Amino acid sequence: MTLDRLQAHYGFTRTPFGKALAPSMLHRHTAHAEAVARIGWCITERALGVVTGEVGAGKTVAVRAALANLDPSRHTTIYLGNPAVGGRGLYGGIVTALGGEPRFHKAALIPQTVELLAAEEHERGRTVVLILDEAHLLTSDQLEELRLLTNADMDSHSPFACLLIGQPTLRRRIKLGTFAALDQRIALRYTLTAMSDTETKSYLAHHLTLAGRSDPLFSDDATALIHQVGRGTPRAINNLAVQALVAAYAAGKAIVDETSARAAVTEVTTE
Structure with a gap:
Protein backbone atom coordinates (compact mmCIF):
# COMPACT_ATOMS: atom_id res chain seq x y z
CA MET A 1 0.00 0.00 0.00
CA PRO A 16 0.73 12.72 9.32
CA PHE A 17 3.00 11.90 12.26
CA GLY A 18 6.20 12.41 10.28
CA LYS A 19 9.50 13.66 11.72
CA ALA A 20 10.16 16.40 9.16
CA LEU A 21 8.36 19.21 10.97
CA ALA A 22 9.52 22.78 11.37
CA PRO A 23 10.01 23.77 15.02
CA SER A 24 6.98 26.09 14.78
CA MET A 25 4.82 23.08 13.87
CA LEU A 26 5.74 20.96 16.91
CA HIS A 27 3.13 20.09 19.52
CA ARG A 28 3.57 22.19 22.66
CA HIS A 29 2.66 19.80 25.47
CA THR A 30 3.76 20.72 29.00
CA ALA A 31 7.00 18.74 29.27
CA HIS A 32 8.14 19.79 25.78
CA ALA A 33 7.48 23.49 26.42
CA GLU A 34 9.25 23.38 29.77
CA ALA A 35 12.24 21.55 28.30
CA VAL A 36 12.54 24.15 25.53
CA ALA A 37 12.40 27.01 28.06
CA ARG A 38 14.99 25.43 30.37
CA ILE A 39 17.35 24.60 27.52
CA GLY A 40 17.08 28.22 26.36
CA TRP A 41 18.01 29.42 29.86
CA CYS A 42 20.97 27.04 29.97
CA ILE A 43 22.29 28.42 26.69
CA THR A 44 21.83 32.04 27.81
CA GLU A 45 23.79 31.30 30.98
CA ARG A 46 26.48 29.37 29.09
CA ALA A 47 25.90 26.60 31.57
CA LEU A 48 26.18 22.81 31.64
CA GLY A 49 22.81 21.07 31.43
CA VAL A 50 21.58 17.48 31.52
CA VAL A 51 18.30 16.58 29.82
CA THR A 52 17.13 13.00 30.20
CA GLY A 53 14.11 10.96 29.20
CA GLU A 54 13.05 7.55 28.01
CA VAL A 55 13.58 6.46 24.40
CA GLY A 56 11.20 8.40 22.15
CA ALA A 57 10.27 10.98 24.78
CA GLY A 58 11.22 13.86 22.47
CA LYS A 59 14.55 15.00 23.95
CA THR A 60 16.24 15.77 20.63
CA VAL A 61 13.04 17.39 19.32
CA ALA A 62 13.00 19.74 22.34
CA VAL A 63 16.64 20.65 21.75
CA ARG A 64 15.91 21.36 18.09
CA ALA A 65 13.02 23.62 19.06
CA ALA A 66 15.18 25.51 21.56
CA LEU A 67 17.96 25.99 19.00
CA ALA A 68 15.46 27.39 16.52
CA ASN A 69 14.86 30.29 18.94
CA LEU A 70 18.52 31.34 18.87
CA ASP A 71 20.00 34.17 16.84
CA PRO A 72 22.27 32.32 14.36
CA SER A 73 24.56 35.34 14.09
CA ARG A 74 25.35 35.12 17.81
CA HIS A 75 25.48 31.36 18.33
CA THR A 76 27.52 28.49 16.91
CA THR A 77 25.90 25.10 17.40
CA ILE A 78 28.00 21.94 17.52
CA TYR A 79 26.00 18.71 17.51
CA LEU A 80 27.84 15.48 18.31
CA GLY A 81 25.46 12.53 18.04
CA ASN A 82 27.91 9.64 18.30
CA PRO A 83 29.71 9.28 21.64
CA ALA A 84 31.74 6.29 20.43
CA VAL A 85 34.66 8.49 19.41
CA GLY A 86 36.70 8.56 22.63
CA GLY A 87 38.07 11.60 24.40
CA ARG A 88 40.21 12.64 21.45
CA GLY A 89 37.18 12.36 19.16
CA LEU A 90 35.27 14.72 21.44
CA TYR A 91 37.94 17.39 21.10
CA GLY A 92 38.40 16.67 17.39
CA GLY A 93 34.69 17.06 16.73
CA ILE A 94 34.66 20.48 18.37
CA VAL A 95 37.80 21.65 16.53
CA THR A 96 36.47 20.46 13.16
CA ALA A 97 33.08 22.13 13.75
CA LEU A 98 34.89 25.40 14.49
CA GLY A 99 36.80 25.19 11.22
CA GLY A 100 40.10 23.90 12.56
CA GLU A 101 42.27 20.92 11.63
CA PRO A 102 42.60 18.73 14.75
CA ARG A 103 46.17 18.39 15.89
CA PHE A 104 47.44 14.82 16.02
CA HIS A 105 48.72 14.62 19.57
CA LYS A 106 46.11 14.94 22.30
CA ALA A 107 48.44 17.12 24.37
CA ALA A 108 48.26 19.70 21.57
CA LEU A 109 44.62 19.04 20.67
CA ILE A 110 43.28 20.04 24.10
CA PRO A 111 44.70 23.60 24.11
CA GLN A 112 43.70 23.93 20.44
CA THR A 113 40.10 23.19 21.42
CA VAL A 114 40.20 25.70 24.28
CA GLU A 115 41.73 28.37 22.01
CA LEU A 116 39.09 27.93 19.29
CA LEU A 117 36.25 28.07 21.83
CA ALA A 118 37.72 31.29 23.26
CA ALA A 119 38.20 32.78 19.78
CA GLU A 120 34.58 32.08 18.88
CA GLU A 121 33.52 34.13 21.89
CA HIS A 122 36.06 36.94 22.00
CA GLU A 123 36.82 37.44 18.29
CA ARG A 124 33.47 36.59 16.70
CA GLY A 125 31.13 37.44 19.57
CA ARG A 126 29.39 34.08 19.33
CA THR A 127 28.34 31.65 22.02
CA VAL A 128 29.19 28.04 21.27
CA VAL A 129 26.40 25.60 22.07
CA LEU A 130 27.75 22.06 22.37
CA ILE A 131 25.10 19.32 22.14
CA LEU A 132 26.17 15.79 23.11
CA ASP A 133 23.37 13.40 22.17
CA GLU A 134 23.15 9.80 23.40
CA ALA A 135 25.26 11.05 26.29
CA HIS A 136 24.41 8.03 28.45
CA LEU A 137 26.94 6.21 26.24
CA LEU A 138 29.79 8.57 27.13
CA THR A 139 32.71 6.81 28.80
CA SER A 140 34.10 7.78 32.18
CA ASP A 141 37.14 9.29 30.42
CA GLN A 142 34.92 11.39 28.16
CA LEU A 143 32.95 12.72 31.11
CA GLU A 144 36.20 13.69 32.78
CA GLU A 145 37.44 15.37 29.57
CA LEU A 146 34.21 17.35 29.50
CA ARG A 147 34.74 18.50 33.08
CA LEU A 148 38.24 19.69 32.23
CA LEU A 149 36.96 21.51 29.17
CA THR A 150 34.43 23.45 31.25
CA ASN A 151 37.15 24.45 33.71
CA ALA A 152 38.11 27.79 32.18
CA ASP A 153 39.66 30.92 33.70
CA MET A 154 39.99 29.26 37.10
CA ASP A 155 36.25 28.58 37.16
CA SER A 156 35.34 32.26 36.83
CA HIS A 157 33.89 32.06 33.34
CA SER A 158 32.15 29.50 31.17
CA PRO A 159 33.48 29.47 27.59
CA PHE A 160 30.44 27.71 26.09
CA ALA A 161 27.04 26.20 26.81
CA CYS A 162 26.88 22.42 26.91
CA LEU A 163 23.90 20.08 26.91
CA LEU A 164 24.12 16.37 27.65
CA ILE A 165 21.10 14.60 26.18
CA GLY A 166 20.47 10.99 27.13
CA GLN A 167 18.46 8.23 28.73
CA PRO A 168 17.80 8.14 32.52
CA THR A 169 20.95 6.09 33.15
CA LEU A 170 22.96 9.26 32.38
CA ARG A 171 21.54 11.04 35.40
CA ARG A 172 22.28 8.08 37.64
CA ARG A 173 25.85 7.72 36.34
CA ILE A 174 26.73 11.35 36.98
CA LYS A 175 25.50 10.98 40.56
CA LEU A 176 28.23 8.42 41.23
CA GLY A 177 30.96 9.66 43.55
CA THR A 178 33.63 9.47 40.85
CA PHE A 179 31.86 12.26 38.92
CA ALA A 180 31.27 14.57 41.88
CA ALA A 181 33.29 17.40 40.31
CA LEU A 182 31.24 17.23 37.10
CA ASP A 183 27.98 16.84 39.03
CA GLN A 184 28.69 20.09 40.89
CA ARG A 185 29.04 21.98 37.60
CA ILE A 186 25.59 21.04 36.32
CA ALA A 187 23.28 24.06 36.40
CA LEU A 188 20.29 22.46 34.68
CA ARG A 189 18.74 19.04 35.24
CA TYR A 190 15.50 18.23 33.50
CA THR A 191 13.70 14.94 32.93
CA LEU A 192 11.32 14.90 29.99
CA THR A 193 8.20 13.14 31.24
CA ALA A 194 5.52 11.36 29.21
Whole structure:
Protein backbone atom coordinates (compact mmCIF):
# COMPACT_ATOMS: atom_id res chain seq x y z
CA MET A 1 0.00 0.00 0.00
CA THR A 2 1.39 3.40 -0.98
CA LEU A 3 1.27 6.48 1.19
CA ASP A 4 -0.51 8.26 -1.67
CA ARG A 5 -3.47 5.92 -1.34
CA LEU A 6 -3.56 6.39 2.42
CA GLN A 7 -3.52 10.16 2.00
CA ALA A 8 -6.26 10.01 -0.62
CA HIS A 9 -8.45 7.80 1.59
CA TYR A 10 -8.36 10.24 4.52
CA GLY A 11 -8.01 13.43 2.52
CA PHE A 12 -4.63 14.27 3.98
CA THR A 13 -2.58 17.07 2.45
CA ARG A 14 0.60 15.53 3.86
CA THR A 15 1.61 12.33 5.62
CA PRO A 16 0.73 12.72 9.32
CA PHE A 17 3.00 11.90 12.26
CA GLY A 18 6.20 12.41 10.28
CA LYS A 19 9.50 13.66 11.72
CA ALA A 20 10.16 16.40 9.16
CA LEU A 21 8.36 19.21 10.97
CA ALA A 22 9.52 22.78 11.37
CA PRO A 23 10.01 23.77 15.02
CA SER A 24 6.98 26.09 14.78
CA MET A 25 4.82 23.08 13.87
CA LEU A 26 5.74 20.96 16.91
CA HIS A 27 3.13 20.09 19.52
CA ARG A 28 3.57 22.19 22.66
CA HIS A 29 2.66 19.80 25.47
CA THR A 30 3.76 20.72 29.00
CA ALA A 31 7.00 18.74 29.27
CA HIS A 32 8.14 19.79 25.78
CA ALA A 33 7.48 23.49 26.42
CA GLU A 34 9.25 23.38 29.77
CA ALA A 35 12.24 21.55 28.30
CA VAL A 36 12.54 24.15 25.53
CA ALA A 37 12.40 27.01 28.06
CA ARG A 38 14.99 25.43 30.37
CA ILE A 39 17.35 24.60 27.52
CA GLY A 40 17.08 28.22 26.36
CA TRP A 41 18.01 29.42 29.86
CA CYS A 42 20.97 27.04 29.97
CA ILE A 43 22.29 28.42 26.69
CA THR A 44 21.83 32.04 27.81
CA GLU A 45 23.79 31.30 30.98
CA ARG A 46 26.48 29.37 29.09
CA ALA A 47 25.90 26.60 31.57
CA LEU A 48 26.18 22.81 31.64
CA GLY A 49 22.81 21.07 31.43
CA VAL A 50 21.58 17.48 31.52
CA VAL A 51 18.30 16.58 29.82
CA THR A 52 17.13 13.00 30.20
CA GLY A 53 14.11 10.96 29.20
CA GLU A 54 13.05 7.55 28.01
CA VAL A 55 13.58 6.46 24.40
CA GLY A 56 11.20 8.40 22.15
CA ALA A 57 10.27 10.98 24.78
CA GLY A 58 11.22 13.86 22.47
CA LYS A 59 14.55 15.00 23.95
CA THR A 60 16.24 15.77 20.63
CA VAL A 61 13.04 17.39 19.32
CA ALA A 62 13.00 19.74 22.34
CA VAL A 63 16.64 20.65 21.75
CA ARG A 64 15.91 21.36 18.09
CA ALA A 65 13.02 23.62 19.06
CA ALA A 66 15.18 25.51 21.56
CA LEU A 67 17.96 25.99 19.00
CA ALA A 68 15.46 27.39 16.52
CA ASN A 69 14.86 30.29 18.94
CA LEU A 70 18.52 31.34 18.87
CA ASP A 71 20.00 34.17 16.84
CA PRO A 72 22.27 32.32 14.36
CA SER A 73 24.56 35.34 14.09
CA ARG A 74 25.35 35.12 17.81
CA HIS A 75 25.48 31.36 18.33
CA THR A 76 27.52 28.49 16.91
CA THR A 77 25.90 25.10 17.40
CA ILE A 78 28.00 21.94 17.52
CA TYR A 79 26.00 18.71 17.51
CA LEU A 80 27.84 15.48 18.31
CA GLY A 81 25.46 12.53 18.04
CA ASN A 82 27.91 9.64 18.30
CA PRO A 83 29.71 9.28 21.64
CA ALA A 84 31.74 6.29 20.43
CA VAL A 85 34.66 8.49 19.41
CA GLY A 86 36.70 8.56 22.63
CA GLY A 87 38.07 11.60 24.40
CA ARG A 88 40.21 12.64 21.45
CA GLY A 89 37.18 12.36 19.16
CA LEU A 90 35.27 14.72 21.44
CA TYR A 91 37.94 17.39 21.10
CA GLY A 92 38.40 16.67 17.39
CA GLY A 93 34.69 17.06 16.73
CA ILE A 94 34.66 20.48 18.37
CA VAL A 95 37.80 21.65 16.53
CA THR A 96 36.47 20.46 13.16
CA ALA A 97 33.08 22.13 13.75
CA LEU A 98 34.89 25.40 14.49
CA GLY A 99 36.80 25.19 11.22
CA GLY A 100 40.10 23.90 12.56
CA GLU A 101 42.27 20.92 11.63
CA PRO A 102 42.60 18.73 14.75
CA ARG A 103 46.17 18.39 15.89
CA PHE A 104 47.44 14.82 16.02
CA HIS A 105 48.72 14.62 19.57
CA LYS A 106 46.11 14.94 22.30
CA ALA A 107 48.44 17.12 24.37
CA ALA A 108 48.26 19.70 21.57
CA LEU A 109 44.62 19.04 20.67
CA ILE A 110 43.28 20.04 24.10
CA PRO A 111 44.70 23.60 24.11
CA GLN A 112 43.70 23.93 20.44
CA THR A 113 40.10 23.19 21.42
CA VAL A 114 40.20 25.70 24.28
CA GLU A 115 41.73 28.37 22.01
CA LEU A 116 39.09 27.93 19.29
CA LEU A 117 36.25 28.07 21.83
CA ALA A 118 37.72 31.29 23.26
CA ALA A 119 38.20 32.78 19.78
CA GLU A 120 34.58 32.08 18.88
CA GLU A 121 33.52 34.13 21.89
CA HIS A 122 36.06 36.94 22.00
CA GLU A 123 36.82 37.44 18.29
CA ARG A 124 33.47 36.59 16.70
CA GLY A 125 31.13 37.44 19.57
CA ARG A 126 29.39 34.08 19.33
CA THR A 127 28.34 31.65 22.02
CA VAL A 128 29.19 28.04 21.27
CA VAL A 129 26.40 25.60 22.07
CA LEU A 130 27.75 22.06 22.37
CA ILE A 131 25.10 19.32 22.14
CA LEU A 132 26.17 15.79 23.11
CA ASP A 133 23.37 13.40 22.17
CA GLU A 134 23.15 9.80 23.40
CA ALA A 135 25.26 11.05 26.29
CA HIS A 136 24.41 8.03 28.45
CA LEU A 137 26.94 6.21 26.24
CA LEU A 138 29.79 8.57 27.13
CA THR A 139 32.71 6.81 28.80
CA SER A 140 34.10 7.78 32.18
CA ASP A 141 37.14 9.29 30.42
CA GLN A 142 34.92 11.39 28.16
CA LEU A 143 32.95 12.72 31.11
CA GLU A 144 36.20 13.69 32.78
CA GLU A 145 37.44 15.37 29.57
CA LEU A 146 34.21 17.35 29.50
CA ARG A 147 34.74 18.50 33.08
CA LEU A 148 38.24 19.69 32.23
CA LEU A 149 36.96 21.51 29.17
CA THR A 150 34.43 23.45 31.25
CA ASN A 151 37.15 24.45 33.71
CA ALA A 152 38.11 27.79 32.18
CA ASP A 153 39.66 30.92 33.70
CA MET A 154 39.99 29.26 37.10
CA ASP A 155 36.25 28.58 37.16
CA SER A 156 35.34 32.26 36.83
CA HIS A 157 33.89 32.06 33.34
CA SER A 158 32.15 29.50 31.17
CA PRO A 159 33.48 29.47 27.59
CA PHE A 160 30.44 27.71 26.09
CA ALA A 161 27.04 26.20 26.81
CA CYS A 162 26.88 22.42 26.91
CA LEU A 163 23.90 20.08 26.91
CA LEU A 164 24.12 16.37 27.65
CA ILE A 165 21.10 14.60 26.18
CA GLY A 166 20.47 10.99 27.13
CA GLN A 167 18.46 8.23 28.73
CA PRO A 168 17.80 8.14 32.52
CA THR A 169 20.95 6.09 33.15
CA LEU A 170 22.96 9.26 32.38
CA ARG A 171 21.54 11.04 35.40
CA ARG A 172 22.28 8.08 37.64
CA ARG A 173 25.85 7.72 36.34
CA ILE A 174 26.73 11.35 36.98
CA LYS A 175 25.50 10.98 40.56
CA LEU A 176 28.23 8.42 41.23
CA GLY A 177 30.96 9.66 43.55
CA THR A 178 33.63 9.47 40.85
CA PHE A 179 31.86 12.26 38.92
CA ALA A 180 31.27 14.57 41.88
CA ALA A 181 33.29 17.40 40.31
CA LEU A 182 31.24 17.23 37.10
CA ASP A 183 27.98 16.84 39.03
CA GLN A 184 28.69 20.09 40.89
CA ARG A 185 29.04 21.98 37.60
CA ILE A 186 25.59 21.04 36.32
CA ALA A 187 23.28 24.06 36.40
CA LEU A 188 20.29 22.46 34.68
CA ARG A 189 18.74 19.04 35.24
CA TYR A 190 15.50 18.23 33.50
CA THR A 191 13.70 14.94 32.93
CA LEU A 192 11.32 14.90 29.99
CA THR A 193 8.20 13.14 31.24
CA ALA A 194 5.52 11.36 29.21
CA MET A 195 2.38 13.07 27.96
CA SER A 196 -0.85 12.73 29.92
CA ASP A 197 -3.89 11.08 28.29
CA THR A 198 -5.33 14.54 27.61
CA GLU A 199 -2.07 15.65 26.00
CA THR A 200 -1.96 12.51 23.83
CA LYS A 201 -5.45 13.32 22.54
CA SER A 202 -4.33 16.88 21.81
CA TYR A 203 -1.13 15.56 20.21
CA LEU A 204 -3.06 13.30 17.80
CA ALA A 205 -5.46 16.12 16.91
CA HIS A 206 -2.56 18.53 16.33
CA HIS A 207 -0.78 16.23 13.88
CA LEU A 208 -3.99 15.40 12.04
CA THR A 209 -4.73 19.12 11.69
CA LEU A 210 -1.27 19.62 10.18
CA ALA A 211 -2.20 16.90 7.67
CA GLY A 212 -5.45 18.65 6.76
CA ARG A 213 -8.02 16.95 9.02
CA SER A 214 -9.46 19.09 11.79
CA ASP A 215 -12.30 16.72 12.63
CA PRO A 216 -11.98 13.81 15.11
CA LEU A 217 -10.45 10.88 13.24
CA PHE A 218 -9.55 8.66 16.21
CA SER A 219 -12.31 7.39 18.49
CA ASP A 220 -11.92 7.97 22.22
CA ASP A 221 -11.34 4.23 22.80
CA ALA A 222 -8.67 4.14 20.09
CA THR A 223 -6.96 7.22 21.55
CA ALA A 224 -6.99 5.75 25.06
CA LEU A 225 -5.45 2.48 23.83
CA ILE A 226 -2.74 4.27 21.84
CA HIS A 227 -1.89 6.38 24.87
CA GLN A 228 -1.76 3.38 27.17
CA VAL A 229 0.41 1.22 24.94
CA GLY A 230 2.58 4.14 23.79
CA ARG A 231 3.02 5.21 27.43
CA GLY A 232 2.64 8.84 26.41
CA THR A 233 5.90 8.98 24.45
CA PRO A 234 5.64 10.85 21.13
CA ARG A 235 7.66 8.40 19.03
CA ALA A 236 5.66 5.35 20.14
CA ILE A 237 2.40 7.24 19.64
CA ASN A 238 3.48 8.27 16.14
CA ASN A 239 4.19 4.63 15.20
CA LEU A 240 0.93 3.34 16.67
CA ALA A 241 -1.15 6.12 15.10
CA VAL A 242 0.23 5.46 11.62
CA GLN A 243 -0.37 1.71 11.91
CA ALA A 244 -3.89 2.37 13.22
CA LEU A 245 -4.61 4.57 10.19
CA VAL A 246 -3.34 1.80 7.92
CA ALA A 247 -5.51 -0.79 9.69
CA ALA A 248 -8.62 1.38 9.42
CA TYR A 249 -7.90 2.03 5.74
CA ALA A 250 -7.46 -1.70 5.06
CA ALA A 251 -10.82 -2.36 6.74
CA GLY A 252 -12.49 0.37 4.69
CA LYS A 253 -13.32 2.48 7.73
CA ALA A 254 -13.68 6.24 7.77
CA ILE A 255 -12.39 6.63 11.31
CA VAL A 256 -9.87 4.81 13.48
CA ASP A 257 -11.83 2.77 16.03
CA GLU A 258 -10.60 0.58 18.86
CA THR A 259 -10.40 -2.48 16.61
CA SER A 260 -8.04 -0.64 14.26
CA ALA A 261 -5.96 0.56 17.21
CA ARG A 262 -5.70 -3.01 18.55
CA ALA A 263 -4.54 -4.18 15.13
CA ALA A 264 -1.87 -1.47 15.25
CA VAL A 265 -0.75 -2.58 18.72
CA THR A 266 -0.38 -6.15 17.45
CA GLU A 267 1.58 -4.95 14.42
CA VAL A 268 3.96 -2.71 16.37
CA THR A 269 4.54 -4.93 19.40
CA THR A 270 5.27 -8.07 17.35
CA GLU A 271 7.85 -6.46 15.06
